[in-house]
Amino acid sequence: MTTVGNVDHVRNGFDPHEILNDWDLGTVTTDANGRRVREYEITAVDIEIEIAPGIFFPAWAYNGRVPGPTIRAVEGEWLRIHFTNAGSHTHSIHFHGIHAASMDGIAGAGLVGPGESFTYEMPAEPFGCHLYHCHATPLKRHVHKGLYGAFIVDPDPARHPEHTDVARARLLGTPENDTWQEFVMVMNGFDTNFDDENEIYAANTVAHEYMKRPIQVDRDRPIRIYLVNITEFDPINSFHLHGNFFDYYDHGTTLTPTLRTVDTIMQCQAQRGILEMSFANHEPGRYMFHAHQSEFAELGWMSVFEVT
Amino acid sequence: MIPASADHSVATKRGLAIGFPLFLLALVALAVTLFDPLARFGTGLPPDEGLAIERGTTEPNGIEVWVRGDGRDDVSIAQVQVDGAYWNFKQTPDGPLGRFEGALIEIPYPWVAGDAHHLTFVTSTGTTFGYSIDVARDTTPFSLGALFDLALLGLFVGVVPIALGLATIPILRRMGTEGMVFAMALTVGLLAFLLVDTLAEGLELAAEAAGAYQTDVIVWVVAALTFAALMALSRIGGRKGGTGGIALATWMALGIGLHNFGEGLSIGTALILGNAALGSLLIVGFTVHNLTEGIAIAAPVTRKTPGLWMFVGWTALAGLPAVAGAWIGAFAFLPHWGAIFFGIAAGAILQVMVEVIRFILALGRESTDSLSGGTAFAGFGTGVLAMYATAFLVQV
Numbered sequence: 001m002t003t004v005g006n007v008d009h010v011r012n013g014f015d016p017h018e019i020l021n022d023w024d025l026g027t028v029t030t031d032a033n034g035r036r037v038r039e040y041e042i043t044a045v046d047i048e049i050e051i052a053p054g055i056f057f058p059a060w061a062y063n064g065r066v067p068g069p070t071i072r073a074v075e076g077e078w079l080r081i082h083f084t085n086a087g088s089h090t091h092s093i094h095f096h097g098i099h100a101a102s103m104d105g106i107a108g109a110g111l112v113g114p115g116e117s118f119t120y121e122m123p124a125e126p127f128g129c130h131l132y133h134c135h136a137t138p139l140k141r142h143v144h145k146g147l148y149g150a151f152i153v154d155p156d157p158a159r160h161p162e163h164t165d166v167a168r169a170r171l172l173g174t175p176e177n178d179t180w181q182e183f184v185m186v187m188n189g190f191d192t193n194f195d196d197e198n199e200i201y202a203a204n205t206v207a208h209e210y211m212k213r214p215i216q217v218d219r220d221r222p223i224r225i226y227l228v229n230i231t232e233f234d235p236i237n238s239f240h241l242h243g244n245f246f247d248y249y250d251h252g253t254t255l256t257p258t259l260r261t262v263d264t265i266m267q268c269q270a271q272r273g274i275l276e277m278s279f280a281n282h283e284p285g286r287y288m289f290h291a292h293q294s295e296f297a298e299l300g301w302m303s304v305f306e307v308t
Numbered sequence: 309m310i311p312a313s314a315d316h317s318v319a320t321k322r323g324l325a326i327g328f329p330l331f332l333l334a335l336v337a338l339a340v341t342l343f344d345p346l347a348r349f350g351t352g353l354p355p356d357e358g359l360a361i362e363r364g365t366t367e368p369n370g371i372e373v374w375v376r377g378d379g380r381d382d383v384s385i386a387q388v389q390v391d392g393a394y395w396n397f398k399q400t401p402d403g404p405l406g407r408f409e410g411a412l413i414e415i416p417y418p419w420v421a422g423d424a425h426h427l428t429f430v431t432s433t434g435t436t437f438g439y440s441i442d443v444a445r446d447t448t449p450f451s452l453g454a455l456f457d458l459a460l461l462g463l464f465v466g467v468v469p470i471a472l473g474l475a476t477i478p479i480l481r482r483m484g485t486e487g488m489v490f491a492m493a494l495t496v497g498l499l500a501f502l503l504v505d506t507l508a509e510g511l512e513l514a515a516e517a518a519g520a521y522q523t524d525v526i527v528w529v530v531a532a533l534t535f536a537a538l539m540a541l542s543r544i545g546g547r548k549g550g551t552g553g554i555a556l557a558t559w560m561a562l563g564i565g566l567h568n569f570g571e572g573l574s575i576g577t578a579l580i581l582g583n584a585a586l587g588s589l590l591i592v593g594f595t596v597h598n599l600t601e602g603i604a605i606a607a608p609v610t611r612k613t614p615g616l617w618m619f620v621g622w623t624a625l626a627g628l629p630a631v632a633g634a635w636i637g638a639f640a641f642l643p644h645w646g647a648i649f650f651g652i653a654a655g656a657i658l659q660v661m662v663e664v665i666r667f668i669l670a671l672g673r674e675s676t677d678s679l680s681g682g683t684a685f686a687g688f689g690t691g692v693l694a695m696y697a698t699a700f701l702v703q704v
């Protein structure tokens with residue numbers, strides 16, 4: 001069973017189906033040293049969002065959406081993230097990546113008061129599937145209120161001569177990458193009644209959204225999922241696929257799978273990875289995927305691929 | 309002769325004495341309006357949502373729950389969880405629930421007989437309200453057959469023990485004045501226990517009812533009003549010595565009847581909510597318990613010789629309400645009505661107690677034995693203990 005009714009995505013200002021692959025590529029320039037620089041604008045706001053039909057959550061959100069924009073860059077580029085805090089509390093952006101201490105997004109390193117701004121600068125390193133989130137205290141609240149997002153660094157094929165093909169298939173914009181169907185899924189939860197337990201679980205915020213409106217996939221093209229777990233209050237979350245097995249790249253920081261031929265993986269909070277699968281030899285139809293904690297599935301984290 | 313000026317000053321003083329408090333009151337009112345000391349409170353308050361869950365039953369097609377808006381603000385039920393899973397549900401009537409507005413929630417959930425099921429109502433603000441069905445079991449649908457079965461139970465619980473109790477009258481007759489004092493004091497003891505028990509039942513139901521009704525207060529008020537009204541009614545004839553004999557027995561039967569209506573409610577509700585184990589325990593318990601009630605009715609008439617039809621009347625008055633209670637408890641029960649009902653019963657029992665005590669006092673005056681006080685105390689204690697002992701049978 002699922003939640004009853006439908007969420008007004010127009011009112012929310014974002015649609016989980018659009019979140020699946022609307023990469024934020026920023027604006028690219030080249031600096032004096034010939035280095036590619038990628039710049040992003042992110043604003044934290046207070047916003048009420050509908051997380052299940054009729055259930056409204058007073059969220060804190062990056063760019064008005066939960067999860068925040070999916071930042072995507074290429075290994076080796078220089079990143080500049082201009083952060084403005086338009087919310088009512090102090091916030092920051094803490095990136096899971098390689099950066100200087102002064103760019104950490106914690107107290108004394110880019111904690112931003114209401115109405116203030118800060119620019120985080122760092123290299124796009126290492127390649128993989130990462131995340132960013134607010135690191136203001138109380139941490140639990142700032143995270144589960146919605147201040148998080150996916151942060152993807154594509155490998156630079158030139159740096160990986162032994163796996164050039166794999167790197168090109170990951171690198172957005174290449175013909176090899178074009179053959180893939182890529183989706184980002186941020187597993188999250190919402191505690192609506194302040195009892196430190198979630199009433200809603202989802203991938204990309206809205207309970208049962210991909211159950212009611214299946215994700216359309218083409219069975220001739222392989223699927224790559226950038227999976228991030230930011231679920232608060234529960235020690236782990238998981239991903240289980242019906243009728244198929246996949247390869248898994250833990251943190252996405254390798255070009256060969258760290259797990260092969262599995263149908264279920266689990267992630268602790270802030271763990272993430274890349275899943276690759278194909279339905280080429282399958283009959284068309286609906287293939288479910290969900291958290292293999294029955295509780296999470298029945299409280300919203302249950303979805304389907306419609307393979308055609 | 310008093311000077312005119314002094315007379316004038318007395319009038320002025322009197323005027324001031326009346327005017328000054330009024331002036332102060334006006335000043336306070338003005339200050340409150342001007343400075344609005346309440347302004348800084350109550351701003352930015354989250355909505356005060358309340359939801360009372362009055363009755364949940366397991367039906368062949370799923371779970372049915374009666375809910376009622378119970379807060380300052382409207383409450384919208386956005387989603388329903390059953391055993392930690394979001395589930396389909398239908399609300400009739402639809403839409404947000406204002407204060408006191410009731411609705412029926414139907415959930416097509418495949419409940420498991422004998423299991424407990426936990427419901428969570430999630431409102432539009434994400435607030436949750438929980439309700440548990442302790443033992444799921446087929447709720448008996450409304451039918452003539454069910455009414456008949458419940459009526460049989462009511463007769464067994466209410467009428468049979470009362471009749472048996474009344475049949476002890478030959479034993480009571482063999483006792484002298486001292487025996488009568490003991491029997492009547494025993495009755496007061498029984499009634500005292502019933503009074504406390506009835507109030508407790510009423511307050512327990514009040515806690516389940518919508519808080520906005522303030523049903524707990526209503527229980528006390530209704531009890532007091534009933535007591536006063538019945539006292540007035542029983543004095544319409546202007547009897548100085550208070551009621552005794554046949555009239556007292558009748559009042560006693562009425563008070564006990566009201567109480568037995570409440571017992572019927574408990575049994576009917578327990579059975580319809582699928583708690584057969586509790587239901588059958590209640591039946592056995594109440595039956596034993598109610599034997600003593602028959603004795604209480606018989607006590608005031610040991611020296612009279614009322615016709616057989618009087619005994620039939622008392623039995624019906626005291627026992628039949630259990631049947632009505634069982635019906636209502638099974639098919640139409642909401643906690644606030646039950647609570648009010650127990651309030652009425654408590655008032656009625658208190659009135660009977662007062663009458664019986666007056667009767668004992670009258671007996672004491674005609675008694676030549678100075679031991680009446682001790683006998684009365686022994687009777688009272690025995691009554692309370694007897695009730696306490698039989699009450700064990702009604703506990704879960």
Ligand SMILES: [Cu+2]
Nearest residue numbers: 091134136142
């Ligand atoms: Cu924050």
